[in-house]
Structures are given as C-alpha cells and as structure tokens.
Amino acid sequence: MTSTAMTAAAPGAAGLRSRPLDGVGARLRAPLQGMLGLLAVAALWEGYKALAPEDGVVIGETRVLPRTSDLAMPHVWDMVARLGEPTTSLPGAVPLWRTVADAALVSLGIAAVGWLVGTAVGLGLAVLMARLRIVELGLLPWIVLSQTVPLIAFAPVVRSWGARIEIGGWEWPPWLSVALIASYLAFFPVAIGALRGLQSHSAIHADLMHSYASGWWSTLRRVRLPSAVPYLLPALRLGAASAVVGTVVAEVSTGFLDGIGRLLVSYAGQASGDPAKAWAPIFGAVALGLVAAMFVTLIGVLLRPYRRGEAT
C-alpha cells in the first residue's frame, strides 16, 4: 500500500510543469494506462502462478520465490469473485466488498483528520522556522528525530492517555488517538517541504518586497507562500500517504475495531480457510492510498496558477 501511494506521488514531484493535454484521446490516456498497468500486474501474478513450481523456488534452505499454491497465491478471479460473496456464512451477511468499503471509509475519515491536523502543524512549524533562524536550528533536529520513534512503540501510550481524557461531558474517542498518530506521521514531510519552499523565493523578490517596506507577514502571503507551492504539493502528497499508512498501523496497534487495519489482521488470520478473503482489505487499503493521492492532485489543480515556471 505504501509503495502504491508513493508511486502515485512521484510524477507530481518530477513534473511540476505538466504538459497541456488536449483532445479526448489525450484525456483518456491516463486512465487507460492505469488499467493497462493493473492488467499487467494481474498477468504477472497469473503467469508466475502458472509457470513456477508449486513449492516456489528454494535455494539451499532459503525460499527465494514464494509458493504458488492456491493458499499462498489465490487466482486473481477468485479474489475478485470473493469480493462479491457474503462476508461470513451467517444468514443475512453483507457482501465482502461492502464490509471492506465501510471499513475503508471509516479509515479514510480518520486519515483525513490526521492529514489535516498534520498539515496544519507542519505548515505552522515551517512558518515558525522560516520566521526565526534560531527556531529552525533548535527545532529541526527534533522534527527529524521524531520520525525515528517506532509507531507501535507509542501508539498504545497515546491510546491509554486518550482514554483518560475527559473534558466536561466529552470523552476522548478512540478514533482520535488513531488520527493523532496519523498526524504524527503526516506532519513531517509537510514541515520539511514547506520550510524548503518558504526559503525558495529569489533574492530579487526579497529585495523588491524590502524596497516596498513590506512587513514579514505580508511578504509571507504575497511572495513566500506562493513560491513554496511547488515544494508543498509533493510534501502534501507524501503527507497524505503517511496519514493513510499511519492510520492503518495505528488502528492495528491501538486495537481500533471499525477500520481497515482491523480487517487486514483478522482476515489474514482466516487465510488458511479462505485465502481469497485476506486480499480484500489489501485492495481496500490500496484504494485508500489512491483516493488520498487523488485528493492532493485535486489541490494541485486548484493551485495551478502558483506552479507556473519561473519567468526567465
């Protein structure tokens, strides 16, 4: 899932000036290429399954290529068909895709909150660091250090702290712990990217604004933030990917029951009896990453005026 979201992020980072596309053919090209890529992965999967030995490839004691049994690698069509079947054998059970979609939507909501909080915190820290060099020197190492703490180490801590918070009649809901952990991952790329972007304006623009006796905040709004946009967009995309990963991992490690993280774990446990079922939440998680990446692409479209190439 991580790699999917990251791959989706990469083209935006490289191609700040996207070529103007025109015509129906050009508009259809991207989705068509996406479909082709999907088919290629399915073909690779089935091709390997058909050609490789049942027990995988073992060199010495080490298995270098996986088993191709239906247990380890269900057929693509079985996995797709399983999505349409009922989740459990209980009477009245909803189709599997419905269960996965519901859980994925819950996770998406949590990831969105985490991303928003992370983006706000990241932007705030970046502005603070851009404002005062001393803050940058003092804070930046801690920001980098913050990301070396393993998520599963502090997830239970966040949950148990959260469980003790009660303000008035309001109790800290468990999903907020998950969102908080997601934001902890999401703020990092935003803070780093935004700081870099806020420092990227040209010396001439700085001189010009100084000659206009423009204040720091006014310069921030009119020059520094707009020139930060090309750096900010890839950062936001990375942040969105991090928020999704953070949400799924935090759901698992805090024992949150309604999201896709829980499905991933529990269906994996049922894989010996129902191997195709375990893949459903994985597809759900991939879709989650894609939706997050698409959302940031949409932001990029809205901010297109600020992505014009620097005038020569």
Place this chain on the structure above:
Amino acid sequence: MIEQMSEPAGAADRPSPSFPPSLPGPIGVPAVQVSGVTKTFRTRAGLVEALADVDLSVAEGEFVALLGPSGCGKSTLLRVIADLETSTTGEVEVFGKTAARAREDQDYGIAFQQAGLLPWRTVAANVALPLELHDLPRKQRKERVAHLLDLVGLGDFAQHHPDQLSGGMQQRVAIARSLAEQPRLLLMDEPFGALDEMTRERMQAELARICAETGAAVVFVTHSIPEAVFLADRVVVMSPRPGRITGVVATGIGREVPRDDALREDRAFFAKVTEVREALHGSPVTGVGREER
C-alpha cells in the same frame, strides 16, 4: 489625480501634467546626496572594500549613469541608496531624508537586471503589487495600472503571465512597476543588461521617453559606455578595488534632444563616448582609436 491619469500618455511635455511628481519637495534639496560613503563586506577571504569614500549628488530630475567594470561597486552604491544595504560609514540622503526613511516612504522606484516578476501574477497584478501593498483603493489601482501599461506599450498584455512574455517585455513590466507610485527617483541596476542589442536600444529610447514624461531623477547602473552617454545628463565613472568615483562627464545632451537613432549617429555623441572611455581608462585614447570610432 484620477482625471489627470486618464489622459493619454505620451502627449504631454515635461514635466507632464499626466504624470505629476508625487510630492513637491523643498527647492534645492537634491534627489540623492551621498557623502563620504564607504562599504566593507566581511567575506570568508577577509574584508572587501566595495566602496571607498564616495561622494555623489543627483539633482531633482537629473539622469545620472554609474559606469564602470564589474566589481567596481556601482551596484553596491545603488543598493546603499535604496537602503537594501547599509553603508559602513558616511551618509546617504534621499530627498533630504535618511535612505531608510525614504524607502519606507516609497520615495523611489527600483528595477533590477532581472525583471523579478512574480510568475503566478498576471502582468497587471505584478504592476499593481506595490499599490496593493500600500492600500490604494481597487478602482484607482486599476486605472493607475492601465495607465502604466499604456506608458510602456503593454496595454494589450495586462492579463498575460510573465512566462508568456519576451525578456524585453518582462523588463518593461518591471519598469512600469517601478513607476507605480509616481516616484521622483528611479533606481535602475543594469535593467537592460540581459537583453539583446536591438531590444536594448529600443528600451533605451523608451526609458528616455518615459523619464521625460515623468520628470523623475534616475540613478542608472550600467557597464555600457554608449548606453550611459545616450541616456544620462552626467556619467559617473567608477573604478574597482576599492570602488571609487574616478571621473564625472557631463554629456551636454539636453533633455530636449530626442533620444533616437539620429543621436546615436551624431558626431557630438561619439565625442562624448570617447571622452567617457578616456575617463574610464584614465588616459587619452590614442589618435588611431579615435579615427576608428
């Protein structure tokens, strides 16, 4: 002021009623007064003396070119006048105020070698930037921008973005922007340095026309001798390491003389070019050199 601005540009004599100076200054106060200015930069290699004991006075409405080789401190001098750098010693006065005060009061307009337009803003929004920063009401801002774009001949490009313009057009936008607040002083740091020769000559003629219309004093940094003679009332010649003024040549070409191709062919113009070159090299140019010219 609004009615005056809506008059067609270019029709008026200097000082143009369509483009009055921002504030009537006290009589006899020079636009720029630089006295005993030195500027020392601290670099890794040690102290570098960029300016040594520079005195310069620019009268109201006067066009002064700062001429010299690279590294002679002419840009530094301009930046000190603009309060983008502070002098190490000495005093700078702009219209009788400190340089910092003059900057805060927007007494000068400035243009650099790079146009320095904000790429995400349209041409009109770029010119409007200083007006917007100083809270000119929207309606007046719009009129003023339209007038300025007409002045530099870019009326039809108001809604274009900088990346859709040629280098010369971008520089014209930058000049329009520098004129936005009707400054009585223009500071220009090699504004045509990055342009090709043909564009450059056309821009020089245009700048001369605009200056005649606005009546603003100009401090113009360049390393082109013909450019300096063509535009300026006085050419201030500087030498490097440490940067100091080594000569001042009055061109004697009156403001009433049109800056056109005829002037470039004029014998008196050549004579002044030679005189400035001699001042620059510190010795008379040989007779042969004169003939060739």
